[in-house]
Amino acid sequence: MTGTPTYAAPTGIAEATALLTQAQDPAVLSGGTMLVPEMSHRTRRPDLVLDLRNARLSGVRVEADTLTIGAATTYRQVLDTTLPGGGAALAVLQTVARGITGGPQIRNRGTVGGSAAWANPSSDVPGLLVGLDATIRVDGAGGHRLIAAQDWVTGAFRTARAPAEILTGITAPTRPRHRFGYVKFKLAESSWPIVTATCLASPVGNVVLSVGGAFERPLRLSLAGVPADLPERELRTLLAEQIAAADPTPWTDVLADGAYRARISPVIAARAVQQALAKDPNSGEEPWTSN
Amino acid sequence: MSAPTTVRPAGPDGIIGRRSRKVGGDELLTGRVRYLDDHRPTGTLHAVVVRSDQAHARIDGIDATAARAMPGVQLVLDGRQAAELSGPIPYFIDPAARGGRRVDIRCLAVDTTVFVGQPVAAVVATTRAEAEAAAAAVRIRSTPLPHVLDAVEALRPDAPRVYDEWPDNVVFAKKYGIGDVDAALAAADVVVTEELHIARTTTAPMEPRGYLASWDPADETLTVHAACQNPHQMRWMLSASLGLDETRIRIVTTTVGGSFGLKMQGHPEETLIALLSQQLGRPVKWVEDRRECFMAGAREQVHRITVGATRDGRILGLRNAIVADTGALSAQPGWAMPNMSATTLPSGYAVQACDIQLQVVATNKPSLNAARGFGKDAAHFVMERIVDVLARRLGMDPAEIRRRNFVGPDEMPYRTSTGLNIDSGDFPGLLDKTLAALDYDALRERQRQARDQGRHLGIGLAFELTPESSDGPGTFVSGFDTTTVRMSVTGSVTVLTGVTTPGGGNDTGIAQIVAQELGVPIGTIRVIQGDTDQCPNGFGNFSGRSMVVGGGSAALAARDVRAKIVAVAARMLSVDPDDLDVDEGIVTSRTDPATTVPVAEVAITLLTRAFAIAKDIEPVLESTRAFMPGNIDHTPDEHGRIQPYPTYSSCLHGAVVEVDPDTGKVTLVDYVMTHDCGTMINPSLVEGQATGAIVMGLGTALSEQLVFDDDGALLSDRFKSYLLMRAGDLPELRMVHQVTPSPFTVHGNKGAGEAGIGGAQAAVANAVEDALSPFGVTVRRIPLTPPEVLRVLDEAAVVSS
DSSP states (O other): OOSOOEEEOOSSHHHHHHHHHHOSSEEEESSOTTHHHHHHTTSOOOSEEEEGGGSOOOOEEEETTEEEEETTOBHHHHHHOOOTTOHHHHHHHHHHHHTOTTHHHHHHHOBHHHHHHHOOSSSHHHHHHHHTTOEEEEEETTEEEEEEHHHHEEETTEESOOTTOEEEEEEEEOOTTOEEEEEEEESSTTSOEEEEEEEEEOTTOOEEEEEESSBSSOEEEEESSOOTTOOHHHHHHHHHHHHHHHOOOBOOOSSOOHHHHHHHHHHHHHHHHHHHHHSOTTSSSOTTSOO | OOOOSOOOOBSSSOOBTSOOOOTTHHHHHTTOSOBGGGOOOTTOEEEEEEEOOSSSEEEEEEEOHHHHTSTTEEEEEEHHHHHHHOOOOOOSSOGGGGTOOOOOOOSSOOSEEOSTTOEEEEEEESSHHHHHHHHHHOEEEEEEOOOOOOHHHHTSTTSOOSSTTSSSSEEEEEEEOOSOHHHHHHHOSEEEEEEEEEOOBOOOOSSOOEEEEEEETTTTEEEEEEOOSOHHHHHHHHHHHHTOOGGGEEEEEOBOSOOTTTTSSOOHHHHHHHHHHHHHTSOEEEEOOHHHHTTOBBOOEEEEEEEEEOTTSOEEEEEEEEEEEEESOOSSGGGGHHHHHHHHTTTTBOOOEEEEEEEEEEOSSOOBOOOTTTTHHHHHHHHHHHHHHHHHHHTOOHHHHHHHHBOOGGGOSEEOTTSOEEOOOOHHHHHHHHHHHHTHHHHHHHHHHHHHTTOEEEEEEEEEEEEESOOOTTSSOOSOEEEEEEEOTTSOEEEEESOOOSSSOHHHHHHHHHIIIIIOOGGGEEEEESBTTTSOSOOOSOTTOIIIIIHHHHHHHHHHHHHHHHHHHHHHHTSOGGGEEEETTEEEESSOTTOEEEHHHHHHHHHHSHHHHOTTSOOOOEEEEEEOOTTOBOSOOTTOOOBOOSEEEEEEEEEEEEEETTTTEEEEEEEEEEEEOBSOSOHHHHHHHHHHHHHHHHHHHHTOOOOBOTTSOBSOOSTTTSOOOOGGGOOOEEEEEOOOOOTTSSSSBOOOSSTTHHHHHHHHHHHHHHHTGGGTOOOOEEOOOHHHHHHHHHHHHHHHO
């Protein structure tokens, strides 16, 4: 489309989904850190820009061992959250938010839901959500759907969301007794993440981890009963075998090719596992408080 | 930055050498300065350039029908139309005048495009958004032609020709250096050869280029506001390309947000925007967008280098074949940079047998643009790399091998094999200071301990010699410049200078020089730069020249005005002129300090009571002087060598890195640079420049590179794909000063601002190789991105197995 897009900032989901249904090529605007540059570069020319700013979708809540992240919650809001009971899930989310590249401006604008919906393989959030075993809610004119994080990203920059649906919220188990590790590997400070690894370890060493950045879709891995003193080389071998068995589609962009990303994935994943396991589960502290 | 170890105060009160605050710094910090885009005269129209999407193609037609009908569109101009209205753009440095090949450079491509991004048409509209929308609607019909994107491939006999009429793709080829290299290598105990690759990078200033052209149809004059470095050259170029008398053109240089060579003149948009304004009779502005800015290439070279040395590490001879990828030709001086890579070898080492063969090769990529270092950087990357390779082969410490080969302080001035005449320097002194700052012996011990723990620390040293303040005979690369110092009736001082500032602060340095030489408070001085209607004929900013020749000419002019003030004051005070001092705006008798008169009173006396007080003194408080530094010699010697540089700054870098062999990530742990640019006019500004140059070198060593796809389209066109260094990537950059004054400049100062890039590249590369020496690696390419470091490790593993 060549004209100026229509702009709307509805106050409710019903109104928003109705507008989306009527549009030919709508774009949902959350923080705008990706959409606005794309539009400036004329690589994205939507006929409707649907801004979520008035839709009351931001904020973090904890209810009964479930962490709920509003779709339009900014990284800044995540960092400012002081909720008790957020468990390892909130702690790792805050770790991610702290490491978002681009300075205060990006942390003030960028949102967790926006990043999930953009589904750039080289970004933190898609992999994080898989590691958290999160659930993603989308709303459309016909009602809402709940999608498991593992099924959310369907390919590079593609998700299970239909064009007339809106990502409205994310939930994840808080994991109050788990320890976590989060390792992000970048080429330089200004780089997109090349490989990320999110690890949640139960008190008995059952480990769930995700690898982001390396493949078109984040990869979920699990290891049972990993001893904290497992040598790094053995851990790497275990992880490399699991990654190979999953046969993921490598992700290549101008910063790094798929072979490089795949090669360092077990290294980064092992570091996340070690980071998680290094935290003493019997220290008396909440296991997720130190990082 | 740590405090400098030595600053030579020049003059009794040391205004020169003082860390004076940057002129206009408060305006910069509070956002009150006006950059090019802040100039918005009423009725300004906005231009957008339509660019080729083909690496090499014949233009069959340009359809602008839809674009012309779009809202706000005032004009769409294509290459054929532009060629009827304007002539070729003259080269800043014409390759044909140097024995190379040229093509006519037009502001818009006429029949053929030779790189993706080449200007093909221009759209002018009421707003930038309208112009962008219309530009997207311009249809270029073209037939693709074969293209070549790599300089080595472009040298093959069957390679596609970038320019059909040429027999091959070589723009320029030349041999440099004297001495019997065959004999030197035959006599050597050890000979090492490496092929070293430097990736294409760019300068990426905060402010991209931009021009605002205002043609006044009533008096037929053209005023161009420009984010540029060389306003007088631009006036000449526009005069030539537009067929206008130079007196009808005024260039006003706006506050510039960084240049680094990018904003030297010869860009097609300079002529284009002026032409568009002429056609429309209204102001037309074009501001380069960031993706356009990333097209400006630099530094892409391959060096096959051989050195031979004695068993005890003395280098006897050097051979180097350079293939430089200049992309498509441009009128900008960038194509000439590799020339300086050749000339700067063998740097500050006493190697009298050199054979350096340079080929500058055209490819279907965007043009090489002048970039800080101007090719000298590559000489240092290559020389410092091969010196380390040699040291490793001989089992010598890299510090010691450098010491054994340096030109000694007692050998200055020293004529190099390529003909440069190094004015002064103390290279072993730089080495000692760097080693002391690193605590070198302790650091080596720390490295051994780290290795025992499985960690890979590396230490890299690199020397750098920076010829500065160049003069190219018959070009507008001038080794002199001109300044007017003018005192008003109230004693305030206007300094009009031919040099311009890219933002680095030479206006502050010039004000310091005038304050000291004239004897007035710095606050009474206003420096005006970059306005061709106000400033004397000059050459702007490049080659670390601004303080050498801008400052030097300001000093000479200020001394003239001071002499006039003293002569008049002597009459007023009835004392001998030789008895008078001028300082901080007061003329004082040395023998009777109570006898004083303010400079302002002298000024008003001369200018209002000339006939009463000083009938025989011409009542002009103004002087225009040019400074021509010594040491430039354009009379070819018996080998045909000329000597185009008055001063040679030098520095010695020490980098400490830690390398993660599992990911290839290089982390900078410590960094020291000992820097010698002779007398420092303002150490803070020198440090600011040097810091920026080091960071540019570190970025090009570790993360920056321009990447093209197979069709010649630039992929790394954003700051998320072209990775500049950020603060978090850097350790504290420690700087130590050494001051070896130049005998050939007014204050003993040498060029400052370019030194840092090649040395930083080499120091990091040497440090990475040192860190990974247990694996037996050889570093041959920069940038050393993590994937490249793993590739280097794999290569070593294959070799060792």
